[in-house]
Amino acid sequence: GYPIVNGYNHQLYLVPDLLHTMTVEIEEQDRYLRFRPDKKYELFYWDNAWISLGTQVATMDADCLQFNQVPQNVLMLLVPEYSERKERPFIIMPDGTRYWW
DSSP states (O other): OOOEEETTTTEOOOEEEEEEEEEEEEETTTTTTTOOOOEEEEEESSSSSEEEEEEEETTTOSEEEEEEEESSSOEEEETTTTOOSSSOOOOOOTTTTTEEO
């Protein structure tokens, strides 16, 4: 099924809106997310299984990664090629705010 998330003063039922897409910029975050140069990062969204939205390679001076054609209202997961499987899912609100779960 589809996830229901509670927290951050929100309760959301995350059914992917495949007709409405957005460009997502995922920025580094101190003590949690730092991009390593020349490493691949794959973005997934949940639609009863994790579905890939593509891969980006971080550059030497990258402080954000951009992914296009991301469905709205989805739970996402960014997985680096050197994953230790500790990644946390997140959502991005229409105003660009990112919430980790």
